[in-house]
Amino acid sequence: MSKPQKSNVKVRRFSKAFVWAHGINAISFFALYITALPMYTEFFDWLYPVLGGPEGARLLHRIFAVAFVTPTFIWVIFDFPGFKRWMKELVTWKKRDIDFFKEVAKELFGFKFKHVRQSFFNAGEKINSFIQIFTAILIIASGIPMWFPEFFPAAVVQWGYFFHNVGFGLAIAVVVGHIYLSVVHKHSSPGYTGVITGEVPAWWAKGHYTDWYDEEVAKGNFPDIDENGNPKKPTSPDSKKKKGA
Amino acid sequence: MATEYVKFVDVTKCDGCRACMVACKNWNDLPAEQQDFLGSAQSHAKTTADTWNVLQYIEHENSKGKLDYLFRHSACFHCTDAACEKVCPENAISYTDFGTVVIDHEKCVGCGYCVNNCPFEVISLKEYVDKNGDKYRKAHKCTMCTDRLEEGLQPACVTTCHTGAMEFGDKAAMIKKAEERVKQIKDRYPNAMVYNPKGVGGTHTVYVLAEKPSVYGLPENPKVPTSAVLWKDYAQPLGKMMIGATTMGVIGMFISSRIINKGKQDEGGDSHE
Numbered sequence: 001m002s003k004p005q006k007s008n009v010k011v012r013r014f015s016k017a018f019v020w021a022h023g024i025n026a027i028s029f030f031a032l033y034i035t036a037l038p039m040y041t042e043f044f045d046w047l048y049p050v051l052g053g054p055e056g057a058r059l060l061h062r063i064f065a066v067a068f069v070t071p072t073f074i075w076v077i078f079d080f081p082g083f084k085r086w087m088k089e090l091v092t093w094k095k096r097d098i099d100f101f102k103e104v105a106k107e108l109f110g111f112k113f114k115h116v117r118q119s120f121f122n123a124g125e126k127i128n129s130f131i132q133i134f135t136a137i138l139i140i141a142s143g144i145p146m147w148f149p150e151f152f153p154a155a156v157v158q159w160g161y162f163f164h165n166v167g168f169g170l171a172i173a174v175v176v177g178h179i180y181l182s183v184v185h186k187h188s189s190p191g192y193t194g195v196i197t198g199e200v201p202a203w204w205a206k207g208h209y210t211d212w213y214d215e216e217v218a219k220g221n222f223p224d225i226d227e228n229g230n231p232k233k234p235t236s237p238d239s240k241k242k243k244g245a
Numbered sequence: 246m247a248t249e250y251v252k253f254v255d256v257t258k259c260d261g262c263r264a265c266m267v268a269c270k271n272w273n274d275l276p277a278e279q280q281d282f283l284g285s286a287q288s289h290a291k292t293t294a295d296t297w298n299v300l301q302y303i304e305h306e307n308s309k310g311k312l313d314y315l316f317r318h319s320a321c322f323h324c325t326d327a328a329c330e331k332v333c334p335e336n337a338i339s340y341t342d343f344g345t346v347v348i349d350h351e352k353c354v355g356c357g358y359c360v361n362n363c364p365f366e367v368i369s370l371k372e373y374v375d376k377n378g379d380k381y382r383k384a385h386k387c388t389m390c391t392d393r394l395e396e397g398l399q400p401a402c403v404t405t406c407h408t409g410a411m412e413f414g415d416k417a418a419m420i421k422k423a424e425e426r427v428k429q430i431k432d433r434y435p436n437a438m439v440y441n442p443k444g445v446g447g448t449h450t451v452y453v454l455a456e457k458p459s460v461y462g463l464p465e466n467p468k469v470p471t472s473a474v475l476w477k478d479y480a481q482p483l484g485k486m487m488i489g490a491t492t493m494g495v496i497g498m499f500i501s502s503r504i505i506n507k508g509k510q511d512e513g514g515d516s517h518e
Contacts, residue, residue, distance in 0.1 A: 054354035149361050
């Protein structure tokens with residue numbers, strides 16, 4: 001990299017509540033996937049002894065099932081404004097969202113691209129959100145009759161198996177992409193750190209979510225920055241945070 | 246197998262002696278289950294993990310307003326197209342050469358999918374306790390005495406039946422017999438019918454019923470649940486394909502961006518200003 005070093009100025013992107021909610025969601029999702037994997041494909045039957053037999057796997061699956069239901073509530077209770085913004089972003093679709101998909105395809109395969117101005121969530125994140133909300137509802141709603149078949153008519157339990165399968169089949173396929181983009185894709189790694197610490201580099205936030213960043217600058221929450229992420233004005237607003245160095 | 250065998254049950258010849266239940270317990274070494282009085286001569290409400298066949302006693306008011314005391318030997322039907330076999334995630338349920346449907350307890354994980362998808366509700370889970378005190382479950386049901394069939398014997402219930410209400414024999418012959426029997430009893434039982442439901446591909450227990458199936462608590466048109474077909478034949482294979490497709494997609498992105506187009510986005514600075 002021949003470019004000058006990027007500044008370490010950071011801004012808060014996610015609340016602690018969201019970080020916890022997202023973390024619990026991620027961990028319970030994978031725990032649920034692994035504890036059910038031998039039921040999905042016999043190729044993974046060797047997981048049974050690891051999980052404490054079918055009984056152990058079933059118990060773990062139910063424990064993580066309860067954990068999997070909690071993130072929405074954590075977010076709503078402890079960071080309602082953040083949750084509300086998510087909802088609002090999900091229903092807001094503009095030309096920039098269409099443009100985003102044209103550019104992102106070039107970016108992901110390593111071609112030259114330009115950033116399309118995005119608000120707090122980009123169009124891809126919004127699509128991911130929609131699919132995850134939809135599949136989470138499918139999985140949770142169908143899981144209840146599967147767990148307690150004695151309280152439901154046989155047909156409800158039988159359709160439960162189908163919808164549970166559809167729900168996680170779709171969810172895991174999308175999650176593969178979601179994780180690749182955060183952990184492997186090189187332009188997004190600050191986003192991955194961000195979802196764990198809640199903070200992201202200011203230059204990265206401005207580059208990826210320009211509309212959101214400018215909005216926060218206008219509100220006086222974030223420092224106005226130059227190309228390398230250094231504050232333009234010598235005195236920046238109070239809420240600006242410096243990390244490292 | 247050149248000949249396909251079925252168990253033929255003519256409920257109109259049954260006298261409710263319950264010898265079939267005893268013979269089943271005896272041959273299969275099934276423990277007795279203490280039951281509360283259920284309000285009739287019937288011993289168990291339905292088949293259980295330790296009671297693979299139950300004799301039903303039904304007090305039915307017929308079309309002439311008279312009482313019919315109906316009996317039915319109830320057990321697994323051994324469907325040709327068995328929902329339990331379809332939904333089992335461990336392939337623990339399989340068809341034998343005799344067309345019977347059996348559970349391999351080595352493979353069974355006790356998930357209960359078969360229990361909840363059987364159109365006739367004849368499968369049950371039995372809870373065991375291992376030497377460490379840990380509980381585990383296995384699905385149980387009638388095997389049609391497949392272990393006897395393999396030795397050239399007939400099912401224990403059939404062998405013991407003293408009224409000839411049960412027979413084990415060539416499918417075509419049994420069905421012919423059933424149809425003739427229905428003709429014989431039409432005067433006495435106008436609703437009499439052969440019960441060999443098509444929705445499950447026919448069964449390896451063929452009945453002559455004196456009344457409509459619903460009188461016996463049987464489904465009129467049992468079938469492999471549509472949900473089970475969509476789940477096992479479509480959703481699951483598609484789901485596996487989808488995770489494969491997205492995985493290939495991200496691998497493609499990785500190779501394309503890190504190897505083929507390596508450095509392109511960095512020339513002249515990328516757009517991460």
